[in-house]
Amino acid sequence: MANALPLEGIRMANFGWVWAGPVLGQALAFLGAEVYKVESYTRVDMTRTLPPFGGDGVRDPNRSLSNHACWAGNGSVSLNLRKPEAVELALELVATCDVAAENFGPGVMENFGLGYAKLCEVKPDIVMFSMPAAGLYGPLRDIRTYGLGLTGTTGLDSLVGYLDGPPIPMEQAFSDPFNGILGGFAVLAALNYRDRTGKGQHIDYSQQEAVMQMIGPAFMDYTMNGRSAGPLGNRHPLAAAAPHGVFPCAGDDRWISIAVADEGEWQGLVAAMDDPEWTRAAEFTGPEERVRNIQELHERLAEWTAGFDDRELTEHLQSRGVAAAPVLNVADLLDDPHYRARGTFIEVRHPLGFEETIYGAYVKTSRTEAKVRPGPSIGQDNEHVFKELLGMSDERYAQLVEEKVIF
């Protein structure tokens, strides 16, 4: 393993809040960047108040377990941006940074006195990353959304649900971590451009447009054939595979996913089922017939899977070359041998003195090991940033803490 990390030397002031913004900081921090969340006790981030809390379970904005997982890797400085001295300090920090990021609505940073023009005054080649719901301009610019409802505006939600039924909500904001992670690509692309040309820029990352990339296949069907698809169930988005679904297994709420995309896999499935007579019926003879009669096919298959243990059946089907996998629940994730082997979830000791389980490097790199720091306490890096990085005297620091500028 190399000692250096790919993004060492890159520094970022992260004004991002809730989930997507901090996940962006996390992605770059895992890869070696130095990232400071800018936040304050004057308006504690909502995600810091979400239970359960680590250690003895005391309700404390520095102990929310889900917040720690989502924010791990970010450092934290606390500045009460309603005070002009705090805004000045934020600008001083930005002046030492390569990147400043935020995911407020358009105009919020300007109101703080931290708009792009202002940042350029202190750091002309700054890469500013803005990630509002629907971009920095356009008729929906000021739309208010949670991540949950945001996907409603992308068309994606209209595709989720049981076949021919109403849309079923995804019960958590899939868009938030997706955008946080992909936002990292935008920032790195802009940094590469800066390194080549000396020019920074203001990235306009519309969460709506980024999520809409995922409906590309459905968009093409609309633009070429005028069709607007409805909820798909678990069927193949292009009706190119059958069976393609989730089937019940033995036990409480246990399921298996099975996808068959070609004739070889179908023969494997038939063999795995011990060649039942129904598979030879005319309606299942070829891929087209199976896609056409998928409803009946799925009913037959569900009758067969229902008695089996999901993992045993997975092994059995895999041995016949069939793409099958258990449908995991949250408890399974932590105990699963595959995720254990890959170190997906790790136990870390939080500086506040308790063990907690968060996720580690969700992508593996062969030469470098991701730097995973636990979720930050509010202002944990204040002394380092203000005294060491910005050269503030002890007296001045104490005074600003006293005045709740650094707070």
Added chain:
Amino acid sequence: MPDGALEGIEVVELGQMVSAPYCAKLFSDFGADVVKVEAPESGDLARRWGPFPGDEPHPEKSGLFHFLNTNKRGITLDVSTGAGHEVLLQLLARADVLIENNPPAQMRNLGLDYATLEQVNPNLVMVSITPYGQTGPCSDWKGYDLNAFHFSGASHRYCGRPGEAPLEHGTFAADFYGAAAAATWGLAVTLGRERVGGGQQVDVSCAEAIAATFVGAQNIGAYAQGGVFETRTGVGMPFCAPATILPCKDGHVWALAIEPGQWKGLVEVMGNPEWAQVEMFEDMFVRGQNPDIIYPLVQEWTLQHGKFEIMERCQAVGCPVTAVLTVEEAIEHPHLRERGYIVELEHPELGRVASLGPPFKLPESPGGPREPAPLLGQHNDHIYGDRLGMSADERARLRADGII
């Protein structure tokens, strides 16, 4: 046209279907030089998947292929032959990045595993995107997007009605998610090669990326500490209300009014109905505990109004209600037109055809589709001749042998 942000980065794609092609498209749409390698004759499987205009299959008319492969140059090469393998190594010897989504065992059998490629080009970054990753007991499982998504915990926890089958997210959700993670980590590793002393393999499991950053993020700490976990409810946010998708006159809306000001706004827009004046309903948790009362009453109102009207009126009073747009409504929305998100390209077989613009805007170095997806082998002469310096005779021989 200014330079693309990733100009000068040479990428070779050995991918099919969604994950690796989408990852490589992010590179090509922002200016990287991407050469897509396809098998002679058959090409990328996506060419067979459609959607096709008029539902008539044609290898050069697949909408999926068109969407995922803009700005790339396409060559054909049978990498399972000795000669083909050698040609690929010539391309990789000078490339910065390889992006691929083949089963790990297949790459080993082809002599294209990272240990081999590292010998050829120590500066190469190999981005491998698979359902389960390069290591771990499931790494050699056969899998598709569907399997990976359901292996992430996302569906069991968050998507579907209790007692009914957990649901996929309506698209190739795991493939797209894995591709995004691969693009970010792959680019970081590429830009950091000098710092760390060379290339490396970037191992992305689509299932793991979602299991960690989406499901694990919100659930794993609580489960590890408390030993209890939750499962899907079929309701957007079950602990408060309204916070779910409700039917309206012409479709559906995300009825979200949680904080006091938002709820007050919704009540006002609904015309201050008497039932909403009950004091206990001012608490979002109390509303959440009474879904059987709240939802039918809110729905009675939403059913009388259209989705755009509901969204507009709620947004005007600070309530984050949004319309659940169909694909058509989303695409045709004036907001996206004004932002130039729908782009048009000229394709030799499809004619003038639309695509989606880039996922984000870099004003100094704009990205997005400019060139349509390549025809099968369209750039063979250019890449083999100009880039690798093969003579016309050599190319003809490889063609005759079915290698290119």
